[in-house]
Amino acid sequence: MSNGLLAGKRGIIFGALDEQSIAWQVAEKCVAQGAKITLTNAPVALRLGTIQQLAEKIGAEVIPADATSLEDLENLLTKSQEILGGKMDFMLHSIGMSVNMRKKRTYDDLNYDWMQKTFDISAISFHKLMQTAMKMDAMNEWGSILALTYIAAQRVFPDYSEMAESKSLLESFARSFGYHWAKKANVRVNTVSQSPTMTTAGTGVKGFQDFFDYSNKMSPLGNATSEQCADYCVAMFSDLTKMVTMQNLYHDGGFSNMGMAPEVLGL
Numbered sequence: 322m323s324n325g326l327l328a329g330k331r332g333i334i335f336g337a338l339d340e341q342s343i344a345w346q347v348a349e350k351c352v353a354q355g356a357k358i359t360l361t362n363a364p365v366a367l368r369l370g371t372i373q374q375l376a377e378k379i380g381a382e383v384i385p386a387d388a389t390s391l392e393d394l395e396n397l398l399t400k401s402q403e404i405l406g407g408k409m410d411f412m413l414h415s416i417g418m419s420v421n422m423r424k425k426r427t428y429d430d431l432n433y434d435w436m437q438k439t440f441d442i443s444a445i446s447f448h449k450l451m452q453t454a455m456k457m458d459a460m461n462e463w464g465s466i467l468a469l470t471y472i473a474a475q476r477v478f479p480d481y482s483e484m485a486e487s488k489s490l491l492e493s494f495a496r497s498f499g500y501h502w503a504k505k506a507n508v509r510v511n512t513v514s515q516s517p518t519m520t521t522a523g524t525g526v527k528g529f530q531d532f533f534d535y536s537n538k539m540s541p542l543g544n545a546t547s548e549q550c551a552d553y554c555v556a557m558f559s560d561l562t563k564m565v566t567m568q569n570l571y572h573d574g575g576f577s578n579m580g581m582a583p584e585v586l587g588l
């Protein structure tokens with residue numbers, strides 16, 4: 322259902338790899354709500370994933386960008402403004418990758434060069450995006466910038482490894498840069514802390530299915546799906562949430578406030 326919540330708005334969506342990606346769902350919903358968007362992902366993801374299918378479906382252009390490269394980000398922001406005909410009203414950072422996790426290194430045996438790479442891709446890229454956009458004056462007044470995160474930033478989930486620290490850093494960047502963006506152009510910056518979701522990044526976490534089932538039982542509303550996450554992102558990009566900024570917003574069916582759930586214990 323469309324109510325034109327994003328009519329006339331322009332945005333950039335990072336991180337749609339395939340149909341399972343949360344960003345894929347967000348891109349579809351933004352366009353359905355009247356927005357014009359560009360899609361972006363790392364060059365390697367363009368080769369391995371199916372983002373072109375999404376681009377054709379929603380009539381959006383794909384601009385390759387490694388989110389850790391300032392040059393790529395500048396090019397992305399320049400081209401997006403040319404293609405969409407003006408400054409951005411919203412941007413979604415939906416990027417996460419742990420090199421140590423991918424190479425099956427345990428938390429007590431991490432390679433620190435890989436850890437730096439993980440932080441760069443999963444968190445520092447968010448600062449790089451916001452700094453580049455600010456220097457280029459590429460955001461409209463009252464715009465909205467979002468990144469996706471997970472509750473392992475606050476609580477211990479042993480198999481989430483160095484991604485926990487990546488998410489803490491990401492959320493901290495949202496708070497700190499949120500101040501500067503608010504003062505500069507009334508732009509808001511928030512993170513959405515999403516339930517476990519069956520995607521390429523999600524299922525890369527060891528024991529993900531058990532973890533997904535546990536979370537589903539712990540959450541009184543159940544796990545939030547990627548489509549529901551996309552609805553929430555649309556709301557956060559719309560003019561209905563103009564005064565929400567520097568927040569970590571839980572979109573998790575109630576998981577974050579639970580202590581014990583009888584369902585988990587089989588009571």
Ligand SMILES: NC(=O)c1ccc[n+]([C@@H]2O[C@H](COP(=O)([O-])OP(=O)(O)OC[C@H]3O[C@@H](n4cnc5c(N)ncnc54)[C@H](O)[C@@H]3O)[C@@H](O)[C@H]2O)c1
Pocket residue numbers: 335336337338339341342343344362363366386387388389414415416417418442469470471514515516517518519520521522523524
């Ligand atoms: N799936 C979950 O359980 C879950 C839960 C909470 C939060 N999140 C977060 O949601 C976001 C999206 O992940 P997803 O679950 O949709 O998985 P996904 O694998 O579909 O998306 C991750 C994306 O990051 C992109 N990426 C990796 N390196 C990049 C780089 N250098 N430059 C640009 N893009 C790069 C990948 O190509 C991919 O498109 C991530 O931040 C993830 O941590 C996921």
